[in-house]
Amino acid sequence: MFYQRFTFRLLFSLLLINSLALLLAYLVLKTQLWFTIAGVSCIFLISIISLYNYINQIRADIKRFILAIKTRDHTLNFRNKSTKGSFPDLYSSFDDIIKTHKDIQLEQDAMFQLIKTILQQVPVGVIVLKDDNTIPEQAEISFFNEAAAALLKVPAYKYWHRLKEHLPLFATEIERIEKGGKRFLELKIQDKLIQLSTEVIPINLYNTNYRIISFQNIKDEIEQKEIEAWNRLIGVISHEILNSITPISSLSDTVNTMVANKDSLNKEELEDLKPAIQAIKRRSIGLLDFVKDYRLIAELPTPELESHSIGEILQHIQVLMQPFAAAKDVKLSVGQTSSKITINVDLKLVEQALINLITNSIHALENVDHPQIEIDYRLEQSKLFIDVTDNGKGIEPELTEKIFVPFFTTRKNGSGIGLTITRNIMKMHYGNLEVSSIPHEKTIFSLVFNYI
Template identity: 35%
Template sequence: MQFYKTFSFKVIIRLILLLVVMVAFAKIFGDKRLFFNHIILACVLIIQIFELLRFLNQTNKELAKFILSIKHQDFSASFNRSPATHSFQQLNHAFNEIILSFKDTKMEKEGQYHYLQTVVSHINVGILSLENDTSITLMNKTAEDLLQATGIKNWKILKEKHPEFVREIDQMHISGRKLISLEGENNRTLSVEVNTMQLLDKTYKLITFQDIKNEIEQTEIEAWHKLIRILTHEIMNSATPISSLTETMLGMLTSDGEQKKLEDIDEETIGDLRFSLNTIQKRSDGMLSFIDDYRKLTKVSNPRLEEVHIQELFQDIHLLMKKQMEDNHIALHISCEVSTINLDRHLMEQVLINLITNSKHALEGIENAEIHLTAQYKMGKACIEVTDNGSGIPKVELSQIFVPFYSTKKQGSGIGLSLSKQIMHLHGGYIKVASEEGRGTCISLYFKG
């Protein structure tokens, strides 16, 4: 760029001209004959000062214009037609580049925002974002349909429409998950999850939910069908031989449709009758035992939670099972890294004895048989594990072991693991099973953190 077009050159020229006028004004100052010259030079001097200030402030004006454009996101501003374009060419070029960069970034973010809005609106899960527990900043179409709340942007208005839903959400505070029922024309069961985040000094609560009523109903129907099949199977196993033996006994006591006389019944017939009655009694006892197991499964009492020292619990379990372990040549090891857990001691003893008994059956015929009873923290939760090196559970049976009355043992009742799962659920925890056929089984009991 030529020097005479630069900002510095133009400032120097203006200063020189200002100095010349000031020198001329100083020379004629005080001469009354040149009174009008004084006025002319004073006016020229004032004009030059204002021109110099205007020229120097041109940069500030351009900078202010640029900052205001950024502040108000007015990316249509241009700095190419400025009077000082040649002097401020590099500065104006930089301004235009920054404005263009901001414009491209804004367009990209708007595109991403609209894309995410489209994705969120097509998700088959209700999504609701709440700002500072007052205003609804986002509610996708699925959420609007489930709550029948199209266009609602205020949390209080939604509370008037669905007080139970809003009350349950407020009770979860920062985070949580629960099932909420919505009463109305179409009763719904919503699986709701709440998470809270802090962004730019604002608290946002993200609420996701979906209607699982159909899934619950389908699961209940499948569970009823499965239970009915099991009950029918067990009842038929007992009722069929009872009916058959009863018919056989009636045949022994009748002849040509008439009851036999006492003298016509020989010792062999009496022996057959006694055998049949004994069989009927055994099958009846079996049916009563089955009904008692069913009663146990359906009438588990609510746990009485208390702080239990796990080391003491393990030692008591070890003493209870010591004789059985020695008789079956099984080593029972205990290890405790957890001090205390809130649980029902009586119910948990029942669970652990049942799990150790299952492991004992899985260790039949195994050399160097071992059972490890351990307590430790896993994934931030207190966890009790019963591990054995037994025969393991085949994959085809692994998904069925918690089904009531399903048993892999010939003499098993099939309620042990089902009962254990129910007890853990009442404790607010859950049970997991990991098993590999031929290498052993590990059953983990996770307690509420």
């Protein structure tokens, strides 16, 4: 009803208080009706107190509502006041807001439990670390899934320093990439060697820094890949050896037949022996060259990392390869040689990798109109790419993986070790070698370095 409305009640109270004030002033100034004056005074004070309590109650209700939202107290309700109070719409809105807030909180909690359950079930170890900038050693672990506890053979610790005491090597390696990145770790836990692929992702939520640490044991996967790699390598080696040994064996048998049971040979027989012996020599030299190439792959030196600018690397390779490219009528373009971006590399090994790629590109440009090679770099997220791009014949999709197998080559006189050596050099730099190709249009080989 209208008399319950705040506006009416406020106006009525103010009108009553003003009327009583005027009446009280008249009685005091014009009359001596002291009992009437006392009664009017009491009514006047009661009206003021009533108005104050009424307004203060509304203020208190708003304060309770705000506090309930801040503290996520969803038990508060204004059902009675939303039907009987002076502000039914306001109190009804309060109830709706509290209910909506409660539903959102329940939905968030349900989603959190769902994500938590998923993370508990995945075979990847996940640790969420809440960084404490004041006392780093006392950093709190917000989440520690079952896979992490199983892989590391530790309980789900609550604080980072406890885990560090138990697994100092693991903790130290994680702290080295605390700003983000990947690392390969070998740990011996309970007399068992495990190989972990580890990644750290820093994230800031509500002005709090977290580190998401994920890791998985890739020992079985690596062993499987090693077996596959060995099988491919053995297949290539067997093919090369058989190609050399079969004619050597056949020619040796022929020579043995020719000289068996003979004390001397005439000139004609000697002339017949010469081609066989020369063929044995050629195949033997070929076999020796093959073994030398194999040793070249296996005996790459350990990188001596030093800080070098990209511009310096590109300038060196331009000086080295420009004459060779010019001799083959290939246009070699090297960009951004003034770049000051620096990375830690072994300059000689990286130059060797680039020489291998450029040499391959030059061979791929034979019989191509307007042959050209472009060398440049680019930054993408936390990676630095040095790209060698050519417009040669390219690589067919089915050959993309085979080209990295040692001794596999599509060139008539190629050794098949250039790309293998280049990829090994990049692995030594904790990087990678990537390739993308559109046959007869564009091929890009990229040296990929971590850049943090």
